Amino acid sequence: MPAFQQIVDPLGSLALGAGLAALPLILLFILLGVFRAKAWKAALASLALSIVLAVTFWRMPVGQALSATAEGAFYGFFPILWILINALWVYKLTTETRWFAVLGATIRSVSGDLRILTILIAFCFGALLEALAGFGAPVAITAGMLMAAGMKPLKSAAVSLLANTAPVAFGAMGSPVIALSGVTGIPLATVSSMAGRQTPFLALIVPLLLVFIVDGKRGVRQTWPAAVVGGVVFAIVQFLVSNFFTVELTDVLAGIAAIAAVLLLLRVWKPAQTMTSDGIPVAGEPEFIALSPDSGGASQRGGATTLSGGKDRGVARLTQPSHVAVGVPDGATRPAPREIWMAVAPYLVIIAVFSVSQIPAVKSWLTAAGGFSFSWPGLDVVGSNGKPVSSQIMRFDHLKATGTLLLISGLITLALYRIPVGAGVRIYLKTLSMLRWTILTVCSVLALSFVMNLSGETGTLGVALASAGGIFVLISPVLGWIGVALTGSDTSSNSLFGQLQVTAASHAGLSPVLMAATNSSAGVLGKMLSLQNLAVAAAAVGIEGLESTLFRRLLGWSLGLLALLTILVVLQTNVLAWMVP
Template sequence: MFEQILAPVGESLVLSALLAATPLAVLFVLLGVFRVKAHKAALTSLVLSMLTAVFVWQMPVSQLLSATGEGILYGLIPILWILMNALWIYKLTVVSGWFEVLGARIRRISNDQRVLAIIIAFCFGALLESLAGFGAPVAISAAMLMAAGMKPLKSALVSLLANTAPVAFGSMAAPIVTLAAVTGIDMHTLSQMAGRQTPFVAVIVPLILVFLVDGRRGLRETWKIALVAGLVFGLAQFLTANYIAAELTDIVASVATIPAVLLALRWWKPKTELVFEEAGTDSRIAPLPGAGTVHRGMGATLTEVPQSTRRSTFLSVMPYLVIITVFAVSQIPAIKSWLSSVGSVTFAWPGLNVTDASGKAVAAQTFKLEHLKATGTLLLISGIIVTASYKISFRQALTAYKDTLVQLRFTIVTVMSVLGLSFVMNLSGQTASLGFALASAGGLFILFSPVIGWLGVAITGSDTSSNSLFGLLQVTVAGQAGLDPVLAAATNSSAGVLGKMLSPQNLAVAAAAVGLAGREGDIFRKLIGWSLALLVLFTALVFLQSTPILGWMVP
């Protein structure tokens, strides 16, 4: 048995935490400062973390290798399994020719980049987050923005930043469900608290999106539309999380926001229109043989597709309707129950016997392998349906999948390395040392509580994993410091979403989705300021909620 050590460096928690943070700091510095390619930066940080785990945290080599293997598999399933199938569906739209038609249909809604950033990345992305989660919303919304002509880098930035407000209630409220399980706090109470925090993020995010797309002019000309989107989404989140059900929060919020934005556009439009550049795929994502042909059994080219028929509009958005339908069907109680019973396997990961400093078994030793139930599998089923509907040949579909894997070759290395790093840090005790060091602030803990949540998602790439990792720690320390445990627990989840845009695996997903693998550092540098600024504002909100000023908001 290996028992984690909280303060292995001179018995100092602070020094131990500084050393524990080194692999993660090196990763971000290599990406953001030295512009090292993500897969090389991730491998470097993984090796550094492994060396630190063995020689400082005294983790047995056999268990270290086992922990690394578990992280690598988790990187493959579910994360890469999702990304591979999401990008495959995108490739199928390119093969069939309907990708370009989709761009034309999107521009009929609005030709303004700023408006479509809100509708596609914020609203539609939130709907995908509510059903699928992980990297699917970023990959799919980025592809849709590119279909309408937005440049790849900007598509990645917009999609990543938009994927913040809905994350705490994503995947049918999986983060809140997990948080309730690990803390023992009533799920509805946690949902209420989170529903009184995330709306503040929702109001700000659309304003940042239009600024990202068009700077100060974009904010000046489209702030009303952005504010409508943020207010409606935030209000819907609050009402659903507090009075209906946590699982439905993002579904209700996204479905309510889309018509609200479209209605607002009928009454008010920006003075000028930031028109998309000519639609088309990036040169690094070359169409496969046969692209430009719509496979409707007639061999019609794109120019022959009627540009205003309802049928062509339906066929252009059909892949995304299929995805929504497949995921919605999977959430029907009877089907969801069946998938849970036969669609996943939970087992103790071989070669691991790890306890935390208090002697409790570390949860990360249990691996849940989802096959039929996995988000990636549901996307694969969606892709098969799209292939049949578009009458794409089996050979072309297979070629598209092969090209997807080739495109993702460096991303695969990046994601597996980052998840290996995450599991090594978690199981060796490095992450615990970080968390306990921040938690040792006593009465000032409330200022570090959001940072712990932010750090948890930045490390793991998942709000659910962060809640599993730090949820109980937040509650325990809050009780010792005389703070409200409900506030601290919910803060871990709500603040965590702000770190998702910087998580290395999510950066890799976004870069791969737009054909910019290797430029994760560019995306990181453009987003880190926004992530930290939002974290500061959120910390101020949480501090006020811990005082009589906004303490009435805590259920």
């Protein structure tokens, strides 16, 4: 098979070539943002267009274009979706039993203060859920838990969306940075280290913003010790684990450490006042209706009881998720110690399994027994510099893969919870069914990424953007932010723009490692504005149709945090260049 050499300027004009190369991305954004098409439909349409452009203008042989598509789809499933599927399965093993409710009751029994619960549930526990599942699950779960604790629906959704920022770059057991490493060829440890030197700064700020949203300046003044302790501990552990341990456990350990730190603080400190309810609803915002377990479907508001089929104006009818305890009173009884240990057992099992896998002897055996590299069949791609493109070499580690270790953790959890094997299989199939469109979307987006990267389309875009010179350092964070805001996934954004960031950085004289990691770190700030996550949050608290209200509430916070991160990235190109590995 003759080698295919990439072309940087297929039309004789770099500007026209870049515009042509951007068409698949533009189509993706228009279908998602304007026509609100399903993500999998938009991804497939953009993939088809990128294949046509690769063959027609970049002169990539049809066979190699199709082979690149297959490689991208395969990489989307293994290792990325293999992580998500098994992580979500472990989580579902808790929600399908009573142990998730026990965990929620444990957290709610710690404090009756909504501001403290916001830090514990939305920030700390949400980070733990992001580490295990990601893809909207933390937002849905924490929003429902906050609403059950007494927070108004709209505020619950907004708080949960904003909290779902700092952990996202390492969410779903490190899927975003794993994908970034795969499409750029930068070693995973290097990408992880750089991202771990950016996102912890967000963790320092986010808890303070959360209590400000819940209770304004008074909330910050009265609860800043808890916000600072939770943020600082999370940031430190996130940095240490991502740089010196293992990327997959970054948010697991950071989330658990932050929860433990806040709980220890509460033993010696309490806020001056306790905020036990969400106050009087502002004009135009639905009130919170606590459904009474004994009301037979009735709802209670201000001492009056209204049947759930009523027509009260301005009141949102809410359906609580089955796993959320409803109407939990302040100071709820804490479960027994044995039940608490059982509730956190899956997370402890995951930590233990991943820790054992990092023991040098075990790690070497797993690599030797189940790992190998191979050239993807049907591909022979040479870059414009005459060197083979690295992304056509596939590494397959089926034993030490994150998804496999999660599968082992799930099997241990299955035995620990005494769930019948048949029930475990049914839960697994249910998980697959729930993720069927996500699976198609991720595979399509990764296929699109590989076609654009291997055909040279991404290279053309990167060279064109590099013409901005040093100003590209300001463009880089915005690209990541836009990618996640439109696709709803940091993994997808990294797959689309990761190689583009590296190419542009190389031509602009900037650090490819810094710009690649920035795509992921800045991308997390766009997640709170993505249509998918807004819809998930609104549905979780029963305010479907108010997604635009949520968007307006969060836009300023998202842009403000993006500006702060951009300043950090600019400093890391010069004054703080020592932070770049």
